Amino acid sequence: MAPAAIRTLGLTKHFGTVVALDGLDLEVAPGEIFGFLGPNGAGKSTTIKLLLGLLRPTRGEAWLSGVPVSDVEKAHRLVGYVPGDVSLWPSLTGEEILVLLGNLSGGVDVRLRDQLIERFDVDPSRRARSYSKGNRQKIALIAAFMTRPSILMLDEPTVGLDPLMEAEFQALAREAAADGQTVFLSSHLLDEVEDVCARVAILRAGALVEVAALEDLRRLTATVLEASLDGPVPNLDDLDGVLGVEPMTGGVRVTVSGSPGDVLMRLGAAGINRLHSHAPTLEQIFLTYYETSATQRDAVAAAHGASVPGPDDRP
Numbered sequence: 001m002a003p004a005a006i007r008t009l010g011l012t013k014h015f016g017t018v019v020a021l022d023g024l025d026l027e028v029a030p031g032e033i034f035g036f037l038g039p040n041g042a043g044k045s046t047t048i049k050l051l052l053g054l055l056r057p058t059r060g061e062a063w064l065s066g067v068p069v070s071d072v073e074k075a076h077r078l079v080g081y082v083p084g085d086v087s088l089w090p091s092l093t094g095e096e097i098l099v100l101l102g103n104l105s106g107g108v109d110v111r112l113r114d115q116l117i118e119r120f121d122v123d124p125s126r127r128a129r130s131y132s133k134g135n136r137q138k139i140a141l142i143a144a145f146m147t148r149p150s151i152l153m154l155d156e157p158t159v160g161l162d163p164l165m166e167a168e169f170q171a172l173a174r175e176a177a178a179d180g181q182t183v184f185l186s187s188h189l190l191d192e193v194e195d196v197c198a199r200v201a202i203l204r205a206g207a208l209v210e211v212a213a214l215e216d217l218r219r220l221t222a223t224v225l226e227a228s229l230d231g232p233v234p235n236l237d238d239l240d241g242v243l244g245v246e247p248m249t250g251g252v253r254v255t256v257s258g259s260p261g262d263v264l265m266r267l268g269a270a271g272i273n274r275l276h277s278h279a280p281t282l283e284q285i286f287l288t289y290y291e292t293s294a295t296q297r298d299a300v301a302a303a304h305g306a307s308v309p310g311p312d313d314r315p
Contacts, residue, residue, distance in 0.1 A: 003066035005030045005151050005182035006051065011060035013046050020046040022206045023060070028184060030065070030150075033177045035193035035200035035214075036186040043206040044186040045084065048155050052081060065150055077106065080144030084156030084186075086136040090129035094122060094139050101143040113146040119168055133160035145172060152176060155186045170196050222257045224278050225264070230271030239263055 006028040013021040021043045028034045038044050049055040051062055053072040062069045069075050088097055102108035117124055120138040128136065137160045144152055152173075158166045173183045173196050187193055193200060194214060202209040222243055228251040236245050236254055239262045244255040251273075256263050260277075267275075 002030050003063065004028060005032065005065055006034075006062075006184060008047075008051075008062040009060055011047070011050060011062050012058045013043075013050060013055060014058045019206050021050070024203075024208055026201060026208065026211070028182060030182055031177055031180045032199065033173055033183040033185065033197050035197035036184060036203065037188070037190065037193065037200050038203035039188050041205075042188075042203040044188070044203055045155055046206075047203070048081075048153055048184075048186060051153065052076070052079065078150040080105075080147055080149035080152045082137075082140045082144045082152075082154045082157045084159055086133075086140040088128035088131065088136055088139060091127060093127050094124035094131070094135075097128060097139055098124065098143055098146070102146065105147045105149075108146050109148055112148065113142060116142040116145055116172075119172070120165060134162065134165070137161055138165065141169065141172075145176065148179070149181065151182045151184060153184045153186075156188070157185070158187075158192060166192075222255050223260055225254045225256060225260060225267070226276045226278075227251045227254070227267050227272050228274040229267065230273060232270065234266050234270050236263060236266060239266065 004027045006026065008024045008026045011021060011024040011026075012019075024047060036044055036047070046055065050057055051064065051069055053069050053075060064075045064078050067075045067078065089100075092100070098108075098113060102113070120142060122135050122138040122142070124139075126135075128139070131139070137157070141157060144154070158169055161169065173185070176183055183196075185193055185197060197214055199211065199213055201211045226248065228248075233247065233252045236242050236252070241256050241258040241260070242254060242263065243257055244253075246253040252267075254260075254263055254267075264275075
């Protein structure tokens with residue numbers, strides 16, 4: 001049986017008294033598109049730097065396709081990496097940068113590289129100093145994919161890309177997985193991964209909250225209602241599916257799992273002047289999941305189809 005594409009055992013990183021990552025146990029299968037999710041500051045980038053050997057762990061171990069990450073030279077041959085904040089050599093052209101990075105990697109599929117340049121609609125003859133953030137991101141993505149690595153380690157890879165290029169990235173991720181490559185996609189944006197990932201890990205404050213199939217994660221999604229009211233804000237905590245209530249100037253913000261019908265009826269009785277609804281950010285879901293009353297935690301558990309840890313059980 002082939003080894004896991006990515007495996008960590010008790011992986012931990014402290015920066016002085018700050019615990020950036022705490023005992024991460026994780027396993028990602030070959031050929032999987034795996035989402036690594038969490039709000040900013042959760043420890044996602046620290047994990048990736050540990051996997052790349054850019055940081056040394058305080059304790060714990062990690063392997064890439066069975067290779068210890070401490071064997072940097074061997075491990076790096078397996079990986080294509082895209083950071084969230086791409087810096088390029090300003091005086092080099094995009095083409096020169098791709099040639100340089102290709103030589104460092106030891107081998108490039110030139111035909112694929114040219115196809116990627118066309119698909120991402122980037123001009124490789126321009127110097128990097130003239131590139132926008134989005135174009136810098138495109139060059140980094142091309143450099144990662146063009147070597148056909150076993151593992152694509154992508155840290156917020158679509159930052160700066162327009163929706164059309166985001167769709168192109170998603171298509172490439174699916175194609176890579178179909179060819180047996182592993183895509184490890186780190187993001188704080190739920191909608192960035194929900195269309196391509198089969199499984200996700202949720203990280204919060206350096207601790208692994210859970211590893212779940214995307215179908216299970218979708219049960220966590222809810223609707224956020226923002227209402228401006230004529231009268232005082234009615235009591236909403238007793239309604240089924242209400243996960244959070246936050247006062248706003250002249251109104252209220254309510255997070256609801258499932259049908260919002262009962263909430264809307266009660267808000268309507270208070271006189272709605274304006275109503276706006278949207279999906280919650282992943283960070284809002286996390287805050288709801290961990291910083292609510294016992295009643296609200298039970299509501300989240302019902303929405304999630306699983307038990308939710310109480311205050312004494314939280315990581």
